[in-house]
Amino acid sequence: MTQDVISGGQPIHAPDNLKSLLQEILQQAREITDGKVADYIPALAEVSPECCALTVATLDGKVTSVGDAHQPFSIQSISKIFGLMLAMERMGDALWQRVQMEPSGQPFNSIVQLEWERGIPRNPMINAGAILVSDVLVSHYSASKSAVRSMVRGLCNRDTVTADPRVHESEKNHGARNAALAYLMKSFGNIEADVEEVLDHYFWQCALSMSTEDLARSFAFLANRGKCPRSGQQITSHRDAQRINALLSTSGMYDQSGQFAFTVGLPAKSGVGGGIVAIVPDYGVIAAWSPPLNAYGNSARSMAMIRSLANQLGLSVY
Numbered sequence: 001m002t003q004d005v006i007s008g009g010q011p012i013h014a015p016d017n018l019k020s021l022l023q024e025i026l027q028q029a030r031e032i033t034d035g036k037v038a039d040y041i042p043a044l045a046e047v048s049p050e051c052c053a054l055t056v057a058t059l060d061g062k063v064t065s066v067g068d069a070h071q072p073f074s075i076q077s078i079s080k081i082f083g084l085m086l087a088m089e090r091m092g093d094a095l096w097q098r099v100q101m102e103p104s105g106q107p108f109n110s111i112v113q114l115e116w117e118r119g120i121p122r123n124p125m126i127n128a129g130a131i132l133v134s135d136v137l138v139s140h141y142s143a144s145k146s147a148v149r150s151m152v153r154g155l156c157n158r159d160t161v162t163a164d165p166r167v168h169e170s171e172k173n174h175g176a177r178n179a180a181l182a183y184l185m186k187s188f189g190n191i192e193a194d195v196e197e198v199l200d201h202y203f204w205q206c207a208l209s210m211s212t213e214d215l216a217r218s219f220a221f222l223a224n225r226g227k228c229p230r231s232g233q234q235i236t237s238h239r240d241a242q243r244i245n246a247l248l249s250t251s252g253m254y255d256q257s258g259q260f261a262f263t264v265g266l267p268a269k270s271g272v273g274g275g276i277v278a279i280v281p282d283y284g285v286i287a288a289w290s291p292p293l294n295a296y297g298n299s300a301r302s303m304a305m306i307r308s309l310a311n312q313l314g315l316s317v318y
């Protein structure tokens with residue numbers, strides 16, 4: 001028995017035995033031994049490479065999980081979506097004068113392109129772009145971290161979500177490259193607030209700790225034309241949800257975004273904590289986590305799990 005749902009006009013078969021399919025995919029992913037856990041800060045290097053989780057949250061409210069799906073982990077660059085949502089709301093179209101919407105084709109923390117392009121980051125999904133977005137938040141909110149925290153807690157319906165203070169501190173202590181990006185943008189006049197304050201916000205949001213279940217619930221609005229399916233609240237406009245999904249499709253997986261679009265075909269965002277969220281418009285969200293990363297900084301097992309599930313259920317948006 002299968003239940004038909006509609007995505008982009010195409011019926012998708014959501015199997016009743018989703019849990020056993022996820023279990024099978026998780027087992028296969030555990031056999032992948034490629035990749036290396038992020039070790040640029042001790043707090044990330046200590047996470048077990050064995051951790052593995054897969055969650056699917058569908059728009060009818062069902063959440064199906066296997067593996068370590070309740071264990072919070074460092075969401076890192078997945079937080080770039082949260083920052084962007086608030087910056088889009090605050091600045092409207094003026095935001096796109098200060099950050100572009102083009103794929104970078106470069107590693108997430110690359111500096112070279114930023115100088116060529118006179119301090120205007122390629123997109124909000126690479127570090128330079130997210131630091132620019134952090135500047136917008138620090139400049140527009142008296143308490144930018146509280147604004148992000150309360151939005152995230154509301155989205156995932158868990159009021160204990162917080163940033164890990166140890167990760168936050170060590171990001172600051174090992175943040176020379178991100179500081180270089182921020183100061184370079186400041187030198188071009190594209191950062192308004194105090195650089196240290198901007199970096200503090202950026203590192204703090206990277207240190208948010210969430211599980212795959214939290215993430216799958218949080219981003220359901222992106223699959224539902226901007227509306228949270230649980231609360232019925234319009235989180236972003238339909239147009240902004242489409243725009244965020246477009247940015248995730250072209251830039252969410254850094255310089256592997258093309259390959260991800262080709263082999264999976266879903267808007268997605270990864271973080272160096274090993275998490276990946278993928279949006280299936282009009283269907284739901286897939287969230288995966290396993291710490292070992294490939295050379296692009298994307299989790300090898302999380303990519304494999306999402307690819308396998310999307311291929312088996314025919315979930316590509318293309």
Ligand SMILES: NC(=O)CC[C@H](N)C(=O)O
Nearest residue numbers: 076077108206271272297
């Ligand atoms: N890709 C990522 O998750 C990068 C986040 C990391 N904290 C950094 O700034 O380098």
